[in-house]
Amino acid sequence: MKTPLYFISDVHLKLRLSPDEKNRRKNLYRLLDHIRETGGTCFFIGDLFDFYFEYPHLIPKAYIDFYHKALEMKRDGIELHFVLGNHDFWVQDFMTETLMDQVYFDDTTFEVNGKKFYITHGDGLLSWDHGYRLLKKIIRSPFFIWLFRWIHPTIAYKIANSISRSGRHYTHSEDFNEDVRIELQNVAKNHFENNFDYMISGHYHLGEMFTIKEGKLAILGDWFHRPSYAVFDGMDLSIHSWDTNA
């Protein structure tokens, strides 16, 4: 894998192209253009899209500018990797074959320059979140996907849009965030004891990094409140906020 490795998560590209959304995308594409200049590898760690459901012959048109940008990156030699999140799990061959170099339906691990990475979107990690883990199993099951596919796409997207709008709490209480930090640090500690050097997670929208013993845990930020990304320059992992006003 070519370094530097970039890690971005929880962009939540929206189905509706409001002025705010246009600005957000412009800001993201500035980072993607920066990556085109430095070269390397780009990981999207889930929830790149607010909703993505691909049919055998159809893809959502709301993201056409992103598809274009991704193909530009590939043409410039950037490798694109996509760890699917809870908003964009339902991909087919357009995403796995045409757009991305590699798509992961689950957590993934790899080693670069002697450093071992554990990569996860992070949903379903919290020990007390039994209900969510069950829901995750159901909506990812082949039967559910088969069933959902028979709903007319216009209606299916309307349903998804209203669900994602009603569940829109990108910022949590400080108490919840503190519980998440403790929980993820415990998970990371476990990985570090098993010889991993880095754990990178999305989903919790924190934009923070913790050093635990010899390891580093990055919990990436979302692209609404605190656009950020992590980068492995070949030697070490660091997290950066991405200036929205540049």
Ligand SMILES: [Mn+2]
């Ligand atoms: Mn998520």
